[in-house]
Amino acid sequence: MKQILLITDGCSNIGPSPVMAAAHALQEGITVNVIGVLDYGTIGELGELEIREIAKAGGGLHQIVGTSQLARTMQMMTRKTVVQTIQQAVNKEIRQILGGGSLTELPPEKRAQVVEVVDELSETSPLQVALVIDASASMKPKLAAVEEAIRDLMLSLKARAGTSRLSVYHFPGRGHGEDLVKDVDWTENLDGVRGLFGRLQMKGATPTGPALLKVIDEYRCGTLEHNQSWRELPGQEEGMLGDYVV
Amino acid sequence: MTTSSETVCPPGTVITGKWQKNQYIVERLLGRGANGSVYLVYRRGHPDRYALKVGYDTLELQSEVNILRALNRQLPSSYFIEADDYKSVSGEAAFYVMRYVEGVQLHQFIRARGREWLGLVGLKLLERLSSLHSLGYIFGDLKPENVMVSPYGSVELIDYGGVSAPGRSVKQFTEWYDRGYWNAGSRTGDEAYDLFSFAVMCIQLLDEESLRGASAQLPQIRSVQDLEAVLRKSSQLKPYAAWLGRALGGGFANSREALNAWKKGVYARAVPRKRNKTPRWLQRSFFLSIVFAGAALYLFLKT
The missing domain is CATH 1.10.510.10 (Transferase(Phosphotransferase) domain 1)
Known part of the structure; x- marks a missing residue:
């Protein structure tokens, strides 16, 4: 299961539409959840609309919360999305077996069995969550809370029986045209990682769309990672190195 | 797939089970939990009152029902009564009925x-x-x-x-x-x-x-x-x-x-701990009273 969790506080203002990017993600089998973080003022009608649209296009959930509820919301969304993804897959199977019908149409005993399977799979299936953090100027005071919430999410994910990996990105980058910066690569543990976000340069631009597209790309590279790990197999590695040493 | 019902059932609402056909009448809202609202209800034609939980999400509620059923099989006093669905204003919703715990x-x-x-x-x-x-x-x-x-x-x-x-x-x-x-x-x-x-x-x-x-x-x-x-x-x-x-x-x-x-x-x-030591003030006043008694006796004998 693959998820993107976008944390933002306003509208994108540069590059391709984030809604389109989210639709792409869903096409690739990645669910996109969006959290709008807001402590003072409002996100604005436009910002709210965009948040809702991104989540809809990405097949995920959205919510606007204050920093104090951030950790809880992230945990709840990730969990719900896992269950939903499993449920959708299971529902497909049910429809194939029973020829139509959703959960409420199943008689209670059958439903109990289905839900048992969903619960089991939700707990044990491998999960990947890419956190994409809007680090534009207005987000700066909230980043400490965001980091704390990410660590808290890792703690929840670690408790799962299935393997769970997390990666962290922020946008925009430092240089001109750099849309996305990888802060933490896929990991099952954040304990050793100090300060998730390196030096940040706060700029006004919010390239949400381009950033999402880059993360989808990173997910694709994730499949390349398999090749890497294959390359790193003992024996193989030496051979590869040999090639380069010359 | 998931029906959600976050609407409130006003007192007097009749909740009819789709599968078992039992009817429950809402007396009042007891509280709202993380995944459902709990009502105090009574069953039509019965004096007993129950607590009835209407889930916001069918799947989550079923997950809870599975655990309650498993507990029921193992516990002597039954807590769980039954689970069913009903048609509410906002669509179909799942509910379950449990013993009402007063307190x-x-x-x-x-x-x-x-x-x-x-x-x-x-x-x-x-x-x-x-x-x-x-x-x-x-x-x-x-x-x-x-x-x-x-x-x-x-x-x-x-x-x-x-x-x-x-x-x-x-x-x-x-x-x-x-x-x-x-x-x-x-x-x-x-x-x-x-x-x-x-x-x-x-x-x-x-x-x-x-x-x-x-x-x-x-x-x-x-x-x-x-x-x-x-x-x-x-x-x-x-x-x-x-x-x-x-x-x-x-x-x-x-x-x-x-x-x-x-x-x-x-x-x-x-059980309060035994006082193994007499308080000092009591010792002192006891001492003092002996001195007084001795003095009084002395004066009495002298006269």
């Missing part, structure tokens, strides 16, 4: 009746937890709101939405009572997880202010040591400090051991 929430009980009740109520609650653990379940979301206490201190756990098997992730938790929140361990369900929540709950019931102070720490440096410091400082917590410290540190092998330790503590406190 008040734990924190209200302690506030109304006094802190000295904690020994007994805590004992009964630990008994409940320990029997749940012995059946192979972890409660998860233990907090005062999920513990109902009857007028004479018998307790009942409500809201089984957070129950999971040991070794699995805790499904539902609340910040203060969560071991992860205090950087004191994982969110994987085990008996120690429930005992940790129980300990935080006791601290809250006895000295909420200190707990609030400890939780105001920056999240990255918040730790179980802050709670231990509260235990050392607070005078209200003193009688329980040793037990609570052990529970916070995961020092009990299982909840049975924790229960036994609590029991010992409760009865040690209930």
